[in-house]
Amino acid sequence: MKILIVEDEVSLQESINSYLKVEGYICESAVNYNEGEEKICMYQYDCILIDINLPDGSGLDLIKLAKSRNVSAGIIIISARETIEDRIKGLKRGADDYIVKPFHLSELNARIFSLLRRIHFKGDDQIIFKEIQVNSSERSVLINNSHLDLTKKEYDLLLYFLSNKDRVLTKESICEYLWGDFADNAGSFDFVYTHIKNLRKKIVDKGGVNYIHTMYGVGYKFVSK
Amino acid sequence: MKLLSRTSYILITTILFVVFIGSIVFYIILKSTTDREIKKELQSTMQSIIHEFKENPNVYSGLSLPGYITVEKVNAEGHYQPFYKDTILLDELDNSYKQYKLFISEIKINSDFYRICIYKSLNVSTQLIERITLIVSIIIIIFILFIYLLNRFIFERIWSDFFLTVKKLKSYNVNKESKIHFENSEIAEFSLLNSTLNKMISKLHDDYVNLKEFTGNISHEIQTPLAIIRLKCELLLQSMPLNNRQAELIRDIQKTNSRLSKLNKTLVLFTKIDNDQFTHKERISIDELIKSHLDDFTSLTKLRNIDLKYLMTDDIPLIGDPMLVDVLIVNLIKNAVLHNIENGEVIIELNGGELTISNSGEKTDLSNKNILDRYTKLDRKSDSLGLGLSLVKKICDLYGFTISYQYLNDLHVFTISFR
Incomplete structure (x- = not known):
C-alpha cells in the first residue's frame, strides 16, 4: 500500500511517515503544492493525505487533480480548520475523510485503515486476526466462529485496536476516538477503563485470548505476538 | 424632530418675532412722523391766521367753524402758552365721531385776549397708517410662506445626496x-x-479582513505546533522500551497539550462568534440534533448509572450555523452529564419552544455564582476550562435565545427559550 503525505510542516510529515511505515505502508511525502502535483501525476497511490494550507497553493486543488488522475486513491484531508464550510468544501471536492489537527497518529492510522478497506472491498470486507473475525458490513464480530455481542462503542474500540496492533494507545486517544469532543473531562478516562474491561471479558468469555494489555499509567496495547 | 421641521420652526418663530417687534416700531415711527408733520402744518396755519387776524381783527373775531377754526374772546387771566390737544368731534355729515388734533393759541390784540383753535382731522392719516401696517404685514406673511415652501423644496433636493449616503450605509x-x-x-x-x-x-x-485572516490563521498557526508535539509524544511512546516513569511523563505532556489545544480551539470559536463570522445558515432540527448525540451520552451515563431521559413534545426548527447550534446543545448536555453524581439523573425536555435540561449534582444553588461567565469553574478537580457554559451563553446571545438557570427540587435546571 502506497501513501502520499502532502504536508508543508516537515516535522508533522516525518512523524506521520515514521508511524505509518511501521504499519507496513510505503510512504512518500511532498512538502508543497508543486511537489504534490508532480508526485500525483507521476505515481499511483492507494491513499493521499493532503493538508489544505500549502505554501504555494491550496490542497483543495490537489484533491481535484488527484481525483482526475488517480481515481482509486482514497483522500484524507488533514487540516487545522474545522468549520463545517471547510469540511463540506473538502468533501465536495472528492475527499473521503477529514481529520482536524491536532489528531492522534493512532486515529489517523485507524482512519486510513478503514478507508483502504472501504476502497478495496467496497465495505464488504472481513478483518481476520487469529480467532477474531470482524465483518464490517454487518458490524458483527465472531470469535472462534461464535457470535460476539458487542455494544457500538465496544465494536469501535475493537476496530481501533485492530487497526493499531502493537501500538501504545493512550487513554486520551481512545477517549477522543470514541467520544470526540465530549472527552474533555478526567472522569471520562474511567469510562475507557470500563469499556476495555467489558470488551476483554467478552472476548475471553468466548474463548478468545486477551490481547489488550494495560500499559501502566499510559494506556493500552493490543499485543499481536 | 426632522431637520426640516426644526429649521422651519426656528426660522418662522424668529421671523414672527421680528415682524411683531418690527410692526410695533414701524407703527410708532409712522405715527410720530405723521404727528410731527400735522403739528408743523398746524403751526404754520396758526402763524398765517394770527398774521391775518392782526391785520383784520374784525373779520376773525367771533369766527366759529368747528372742525376748522374757532376764535373766541377770553379773559386776560387765562393767558397761557400755545398747546396741542386731541379731541373727538361729531361729524354731522355721516353722523360719526372723528379724531381731530387741536392747536390752541392765545393772542392779545389791542387790549383784548383771543383764543384761536385750529382743527386738523386725523382721519386720513390714521387710516393711512393702518393700511400701510396691514399691507406690510400681509407682505411679510406671504414672504414667510414662500420661504417655508422654498425651504421644503430645496430640502428635498439638497439633502437627496445625504439620504442616498444613509441608505447605502x-x-x-x-x-x-x-x-x-x-x-x-x-x-x-x-x-x-x-x-x-x-x-x-x-x-x-x-x-x-485582517482580523478575520488573523483568527483563521492563529488557529492554524497554533494547532500545527500542538499537532507536532502530540505526534512526537506518540512516536516517543511507541519507542520501546520505556520505563513507567518515562511513559507517565510523556502522557502528562500529551494531556497538557490536549488541554492547550482545546483551549485554543474554544478561544478561536469565541473570537469568531464575536466577529460574527458564522454566516452559514441552515435549517436545523433540535430534536434530530439531540437524538444524534444521545447514543454517545447514553454510553457515558450508563457507566455512572445516571438516568438519562429525553422527552420531546414538539420540535423547534431553527435557522443557524449547524456547528454553533451543535456546540450549544452538546455543551449543555455534557455539562449536565459531567457535573452529575453517581446514580443521578439528566432530563432533557423539548417543548413549547423551550429546551430544558435538568440534572442532579452537588446540592448547592448556583444562581448567584455567575456560572455563565468565562472561567467560572466550580470544582477545581476537573480539567474543564470553565468555558463551556459561557460559550453556550455567547451562542444564545448571538441568535437571540435566552438562557436561564434555576435550582429546583435538588436539580440544576438550564432553560433555553428559542423564541
Whole structure:
C-alpha cells in the first residue's frame, strides 16, 4: 500500500511517515503544492493525505487533480480548520475523510485503515486476526466462529485496536476516538477503563485470548505476538 | 424632530418675532412722523391766521367753524402758552365721531385776549397708517410662506445626496460586502462626509479582513505546533522500551497539550462568534440534533448509572450555523452529564419552544455564582476550562435565545427559550 503525505510542516510529515511505515505502508511525502502535483501525476497511490494550507497553493486543488488522475486513491484531508464550510468544501471536492489537527497518529492510522478497506472491498470486507473475525458490513464480530455481542462503542474500540496492533494507545486517544469532543473531562478516562474491561471479558468469555494489555499509567496495547 | 421641521420652526418663530417687534416700531415711527408733520402744518396755519387776524381783527373775531377754526374772546387771566390737544368731534355729515388734533393759541390784540383753535382731522392719516401696517404685514406673511415652501423644496433636493449616503450605509454589512463607494456630491459638506466615510469604511473593511485572516490563521498557526508535539509524544511512546516513569511523563505532556489545544480551539470559536463570522445558515432540527448525540451520552451515563431521559413534545426548527447550534446543545448536555453524581439523573425536555435540561449534582444553588461567565469553574478537580457554559451563553446571545438557570427540587435546571 502506497501513501502520499502532502504536508508543508516537515516535522508533522516525518512523524506521520515514521508511524505509518511501521504499519507496513510505503510512504512518500511532498512538502508543497508543486511537489504534490508532480508526485500525483507521476505515481499511483492507494491513499493521499493532503493538508489544505500549502505554501504555494491550496490542497483543495490537489484533491481535484488527484481525483482526475488517480481515481482509486482514497483522500484524507488533514487540516487545522474545522468549520463545517471547510469540511463540506473538502468533501465536495472528492475527499473521503477529514481529520482536524491536532489528531492522534493512532486515529489517523485507524482512519486510513478503514478507508483502504472501504476502497478495496467496497465495505464488504472481513478483518481476520487469529480467532477474531470482524465483518464490517454487518458490524458483527465472531470469535472462534461464535457470535460476539458487542455494544457500538465496544465494536469501535475493537476496530481501533485492530487497526493499531502493537501500538501504545493512550487513554486520551481512545477517549477522543470514541467520544470526540465530549472527552474533555478526567472522569471520562474511567469510562475507557470500563469499556476495555467489558470488551476483554467478552472476548475471553468466548474463548478468545486477551490481547489488550494495560500499559501502566499510559494506556493500552493490543499485543499481536 | 426632522431637520426640516426644526429649521422651519426656528426660522418662522424668529421671523414672527421680528415682524411683531418690527410692526410695533414701524407703527410708532409712522405715527410720530405723521404727528410731527400735522403739528408743523398746524403751526404754520396758526402763524398765517394770527398774521391775518392782526391785520383784520374784525373779520376773525367771533369766527366759529368747528372742525376748522374757532376764535373766541377770553379773559386776560387765562393767558397761557400755545398747546396741542386731541379731541373727538361729531361729524354731522355721516353722523360719526372723528379724531381731530387741536392747536390752541392765545393772542392779545389791542387790549383784548383771543383764543384761536385750529382743527386738523386725523382721519386720513390714521387710516393711512393702518393700511400701510396691514399691507406690510400681509407682505411679510406671504414672504414667510414662500420661504417655508422654498425651504421644503430645496430640502428635498439638497439633502437627496445625504439620504442616498444613509441608505447605502444602512444596507452595508462589513461581513458580507467587500467595499461600498460613496459618490461625490455637489455640496461640499456632503462630499466631505462621503469622502470621510469612504476612508473610514475602507479602513474598517481592511481591519475586518485582517482580523478575520488573523483568527483563521492563529488557529492554524497554533494547532500545527500542538499537532507536532502530540505526534512526537506518540512516536516517543511507541519507542520501546520505556520505563513507567518515562511513559507517565510523556502522557502528562500529551494531556497538557490536549488541554492547550482545546483551549485554543474554544478561544478561536469565541473570537469568531464575536466577529460574527458564522454566516452559514441552515435549517436545523433540535430534536434530530439531540437524538444524534444521545447514543454517545447514553454510553457515558450508563457507566455512572445516571438516568438519562429525553422527552420531546414538539420540535423547534431553527435557522443557524449547524456547528454553533451543535456546540450549544452538546455543551449543555455534557455539562449536565459531567457535573452529575453517581446514580443521578439528566432530563432533557423539548417543548413549547423551550429546551430544558435538568440534572442532579452537588446540592448547592448556583444562581448567584455567575456560572455563565468565562472561567467560572466550580470544582477545581476537573480539567474543564470553565468555558463551556459561557460559550453556550455567547451562542444564545448571538441568535437571540435566552438562557436561564434555576435550582429546583435538588436539580440544576438550564432553560433555553428559542423564541
